Amino acid sequence: MGAIIETKNLRAYYITKAYGVERTVKAVDDISLEIQEGEVYGIAGESGCGKSTLLRILLGAYQPPLTVVGGDVAYHLQGETIHTADMTEEQKHDLRWRTISYIPQGSMHVLNPVRRIRDSFHDFISAHRDVTKSESFRLTADYLRDLGLPEKVMASYPHQLSGGMRQRVTIALATILWPKLIFADEPTTALDVVVQRGVIQMLKDVQQKEGSTLVLITHDIGVHANLAHRIAILYAGKLVEEADTRTILTNPRHPYTKYLIESLPNLDSREERMSIPGRPPALDRPPSGCRFHERCPLVRDICKTIDPQMIQVEPGHRTACHVVEEELSHEPVA
Amino acid sequence: MQLLKSYILPRIAQWVVVIFVGVTVTFLIPRFSPINPVDDMIGRMTAFQTIDPQAVVAMRATMEDLYGLDGSLLEQYVAFWQRLLKGDLGPSFQNFPTPVNDFIAAGLPWTVGLLTTTTLISWLLGIFVGSLVGYFQHRRWAQVLERLVIVIYPMPYLITALILLIVFAFYIPLFPMVGGAQGSPALTWQYISSILRFGFLPALSIVIGGFAFRFIMAKALATTEIASDYVQYAELAAVPKRRIVLSYVIRNTMLPHVNDLALSLGAMFEGALIVEVMFGYPGLGSKLFTAISNADYNIIMGITLMSIVGIATGSLIVDLLYPIFDPRVRLR
Numbered sequence: 173m174g175a176i177i178e179t180k181n182l183r184a185y186y187i188t189k190a191y192g193v194e195r196t197v198k199a200v201d202d203i204s205l206e207i208q209e210g211e212v213y214g215i216a217g218e219s220g221c222g223k224s225t226l227l228r229i230l231l232g233a234y235q236p237p238l239t240v241v242g243g244d245v246a247y248h249l250q251g252e253t254i255h256t257a258d259m260t261e262e263q264k265h266d267l268r269w270r271t272i273s274y275i276p277q278g279s280m281h282v283l284n285p286v287r288r289i290r291d292s293f294h295d296f297i298s299a300h301r302d303v304t305k306s307e308s309f310r311l312t313a314d315y316l317r318d319l320g321l322p323e324k325v326m327a328s329y330p331h332q333l334s335g336g337m338r339q340r341v342t343i344a345l346a347t348i349l350w351p352k353l354i355f356a357d358e359p360t361t362a363l364d365v366v367v368q369r370g371v372i373q374m375l376k377d378v379q380q381k382e383g384s385t386l387v388l389i390t391h392d393i394g395v396h397a398n399l400a401h402r403i404a405i406l407y408a409g410k411l412v413e414e415a416d417t418r419t420i421l422t423n424p425r426h427p428y429t430k431y432l433i434e435s436l437p438n439l440d441s442r443e444e445r446m447s448i449p450g451r452p453p454a455l456d457r458p459p460s461g462c463r464f465h466e467r468c469p470l471v472r473d474i475c476k477t478i479d480p481q482m483i484q485v486e487p488g489h490r491t492a493c494h495v496v497e498e499e500l501s502h503e504p505v506a
Numbered sequence: 507m508q509l510l511k512s513y514i515l516p517r518i519a520q521w522v523v524v525i526f527v528g529v530t531v532t533f534l535i536p537r538f539s540p541i542n543p544v545d546d547m548i549g550r551m552t553a554f555q556t557i558d559p560q561a562v563v564a565m566r567a568t569m570e571d572l573y574g575l576d577g578s579l580l581e582q583y584v585a586f587w588q589r590l591l592k593g594d595l596g597p598s599f600q601n602f603p604t605p606v607n608d609f610i611a612a613g614l615p616w617t618v619g620l621l622t623t624t625t626l627i628s629w630l631l632g633i634f635v636g637s638l639v640g641y642f643q644h645r646r647w648a649q650v651l652e653r654l655v656i657v658i659y660p661m662p663y664l665i666t667a668l669i670l671l672i673v674f675a676f677y678i679p680l681f682p683m684v685g686g687a688q689g690s691p692a693l694t695w696q697y698i699s700s701i702l703r704f705g706f707l708p709a710l711s712i713v714i715g716g717f718a719f720r721f722i723m724a725k726a727l728a729t730t731e732i733a734s735d736y737v738q739y740a741e742l743a744a745v746p747k748r749r750i751v752l753s754y755v756i757r758n759t760m761l762p763h764v765n766d767l768a769l770s771l772g773a774m775f776e777g778a779l780i781v782e783v784m785f786g787y788p789g790l791g792s793k794l795f796t797a798i799s800n801a802d803y804n805i806i807m808g809i810t811l812m813s814i815v816g817i818a819t820g821s822l823i824v825d826l827l828y829p830i831f832d833p834r835v836r837l838r
Contacts, residue, residue, distance in 0.1 A: 233742050265744040274742060281735035286757050286832055295753065299745045329833040 175248055176209040176353055176385050177230060182243035184229050187236075197455045199225040201409040202243070204482065209248075209352075212379060212386045214400030214417070216393060216432070218452050222409040223389045224277060224357055230387065231274055231355050232256040232264055247272070249352065270300050273351035275343050277358045282342055283330035289341055290326040296345055315348055316341075318381075319374055336367030340374055347378045354379070355387045360395050372398050393436055397421060402488075405429045408453050408463040411482065415489035426491045427468050462494065470495045514826065521822040528814035533586050536803045537579065543599055543803060544569045572597060573804075595808040600800045606808040609793055614775075616686050617782070617789030620705055621774040624712040629767050631713070632720025637756045639721070640728025641747075652725065659718040667711045667784045674707060681707045684786030708785040712778065720766065727759035734758070760831045765824050772820020775812040 181204055186197040199222040207213045217223050228234045230245060245256040249271060254263070276282050284292055290309050297308040313323060321340055330338055339359065347354060359375060360368040372395060379386045388399055396403050397417060404414040405428065413426040424430050431448040450467035453459050459466055465475040472494060480492040485500065544566060552562065570576040574586055574596060589596065595606035639648040658666075675683045681703060682688075688700040731737060737754050745754075775790065782791030790809055797805035828835040 231742075268742065268744045276735070276739055276742075282739040284736045284740070284754055284758070285834060286760075287753060291753075295740065295745050295749055296743050299743060299749075331834050 174209060175206040177207045177387075178205070178246050178248065179230070180204050180244045180246075182226075182229065182240070182245060184225060184234070184238060184240045186225075187239050187241075195456055198409050198458055199238070199455055200229060201458075203406075203409075203411045204243075205404060205411060205414065207385060207387060209385055210383045211401045212388060212399050214396035214403040215387065215389045215406060216391060216396055216403055217406035218391060220452060220455070221406045222455070223391075223406055225409075226406070227355050227357050227387070227389050229256075231272065232259060232267075233274070247353070268300070269296060269346075269349050269351060271351055272353045273346045273349070273355070275346045275354065275356040275359050277361070280335060280338060280362070283338065283345075285330055287329070288326070289328055289330070289333075293326075293345060293348060297348060300349060312344075312348065316344055319344055319377060334367075336363055336370060339363060339367075339371055343371070343374055343378065347384075350382050351384060352382075353385045353387070355389075357389045358391075359388070360390060360392065368395070375399060393421075393432065405432065408458055409455055410463055410492065412464065412493070413491040415485075415491075419489055425485055425489070425496045426464075426493045427470050427495070428464050429491075462492075472498075509829070513829070517822060517825045521818050524818040525815055528818065529587075529590065529811060530583075532807055532810050532814065533583060536807065537582075539803075541801070542575075543801075544573060544575060547599070547602075572603070590811075595811070596804045598797075598802055598805055600797070600802045600805075606804045609805055610790065610808055610812065613788060613790040613793040616787060617774060617778065617791065619701075620709060620781075620787065620789060621712070621778055622771065623705075624709045625716065625767070625770045625774070627709075628713045628716030629720055629763070629770070632717045633724045633756060633763055635717075636721040636724025637728040637751060637759065640725040641732055641751050641755055643725075643729065655718050655721050658714060659722060663711070663715055663780055664784070666714055667708075667781065670707050670711050671784070686788040705787075708778075708781050708787050711784075712781055716770075720763075723762065723766070724756075724759065727762060728755050731755045731758055757831075761828065764827055764831055768820040768824040768827070769817065770820075772817035773813065775809065775816040 181202050182200055183198070183202055184200040186195075186199055188195050188197075201222075203226065215223050215226065225234075225238065228238065229240060232245070234240075240257065247254045247256070247267075249267075254267075259267075283289070284295075287295075290312055293312040294303075294305055294308040297303055297311060301308075303311070309326070313326060316323065316325065319340070321337070321344065325333060325337060325341055330341075333341065343356075343359065356375065360371050363371060375386065375388070376399060378384070386399070388396065390396065400417050402414065402416050403420045405412050405420070405426065407428050413420070413424065413429045415424075420429065421433060424433050428448070431446070435445050435447060437445060448467055453463060453466065459476075461477045462468070462475040462480050465471045468475065474494050478494070480494045480497065482490050482492045483497050483500065484490055485496065547569060548562060548566060551557070551565075557565075567576070574582055574589065576582070577585070593607070595610070597603040598606055598609060601609075635651065639652050642648045643652075671683060674680050686701070686704050687697060688704070689697050691697060732755060737750060740750050740754055778787075778789065779791040779795055781787065782789045783795050786792070790812075793805065794809050796802075797809070
């Protein structure tokens with residue numbers, strides 16, 4: 173089991189030019205990570221922290237104004253290493269759905285409203301496999317049955333399904349060809365908690381059946397706690413902490429992660445939850461040094477000027493914080 | 507069954523009401539006109555000769571009966587409906603006593619033939635080319651095509667028709683200038699080919715205008731459609747472009763197009779007035795033109811009635827087709 177996807181110092185900016193004014197939004201800035209084959213990798217962070225942008229880049233589905241300005245994304249598939257920057261349209265076409273798939277954000281509208289569900293499945297299957305209509309119908313029926321979805325959704329139109337059912341159908345549509353690598357962007361957002369549970373269970377089933385890799389993006393730490401093996405915390409386009417789920421939940425080191433975890437509701441305590449002071453920075457003019465320093469309770473002088481590097485706290489636990497670095501080295505920093 | 511009761515029947519009722527109101531208005535308007543066609547006719551007949559007053563009274567009675575102008579307004583109205591339901595539209599004033607039906611029957615095949623063909627061609631062409639250009643809007647050929655249509659579209663119809671006539675009938679006499687066909691009607695190649703030859707320029711002029719309009723509409727609709735989540739998602743999944751254009755983009759923009767088609771076909775019975783006058787084409791439009799210039803109310807009324815029924819039927823068909831093109835309509 174090696175890494176299936178890997179990024180090195182990945183930088184992706186939205187570069188727009190209007191009336192001669194160039195504006196750069198640094199949505200993904202210097203992110204290095206490795207996602208292992210067969211794991212569920214959660215990416216968490218506030219709205220606007222660059223989660224979805226990172227996913228688009230990992231998926232290789234982006235167009236201007238989003239531009240990769242530096243770094244590298246590589247897939248390790250079947251012993252081959254493919255750098256997304258070198259991929260042709262044809263290669264991307266071949267990889268999609270068969271190997272790499274995507275469950276979109278806001279799945280409410282991703283199904284063609286004037287096509288029956290089974291026809292949408294046929295469109296997606298026949299794009300990658302040489303199948304007749306009846307073959308893809310049978311494939312779809314079998315798969316939906318495996319996932320515990322009622323057979324009658326096959327002949328339905330999207331508007332006849334409930335929101336939760338539509339989301340489940342979309343997950344089925346994204347994973348019908350058993351991809352090795354699945355990206356899911358906020359798959360449970362906008363669903364009520366009971367339906368969320370069903371969707372989470374379904375994602376788990378899909379992932380476990382073939383041991384696929386699932387990259388899960390959501391701001392909902394509860395969902396991560398249920399699904400993810402490892403969690404990466406993103407803040408303002410930067411990776412600030414990465415560890416296995418238990419560590420993130422019980423022993424976070426980065427002040428931002430601490431806030432995030434402390435803000436979660438707890439059944440045993442009835443005290444009011446703290447919210448993080450201040451607001452997330454605008455990514456077109458991020459603060460100097462550590463991007464969190466303006467809101468950080470432990471801020472030092474060094475934080476305001478020098479961008480902290482990722483350091484290893486213990487094996488498998490990384491964070492980018494001067495204070496943690498100082499604690500680890502037991503050497504005072506200025 | 508539910509569909510019939512909650513969807514089809516109300517729409518058929520609506521169709522009946524629209525036609526009823528339309529016919530009533532058509533009945534009333536000429537009767538509010540200060541000109542009494544019977545007085546007019548008798549005036550013309552007695553202008554240059556003296557006629558026995560008794561005969562004039564008898565003639566007035568006959569003519570009022572023929573024109574449907576005897577009795578009170580209500581009696582006239584009832585009689586009007588009775589004749590109408592029998593399919594009798596009365597005589598032409600100008601060419602008394604030829605029935606209006608004969609005039610309409612003479613013009614109708616020309617108009618229906620010309621306008622059905624051209625409407626269908628420009629509709630299909632406009633949707634396909636427009637949607638393709640909307641979908642591939644960053645390709646070079648799409649941009650060239652779009653500019654071309656934008657130049658053609660605002661050109662007044664008269665100018666297009668005149669240019670076609672001058673170039674292809676006068677300077678390069680490929681096509682005849684005036685008329686609908688040559689020779690006597692028969693199922694021979696000669697006659698049929700002459701219909702095509704005579705109809706080509708008028709048809710081309712209509713197709714150009716109709717195509718440009720539908721192209722612009724289809725392109726605008728496709729442009730909003732390609733930003734939709736389901737098109738983006740299908741693209742991400744590498745669904746073939748042909749499938750996306752047909753089943754995702756065009757299929758989702760069909761409602762306005764179907765609307766446009768049915769209403770255009772319904773409006774056909776007014777005839778293509780300007781086209782037929784410009785090209786001397788023997789359809790309903792030129793009949794209507796002559797009738798208007800001669801105040802031949804019965805013909806005007808006859809053609810108006812046809813177009814009321816045509817448009818009402820057109821929108822009825824649109825309503826009945828909606829559930830086929832958009833499954834979401836079924837629930838409403």
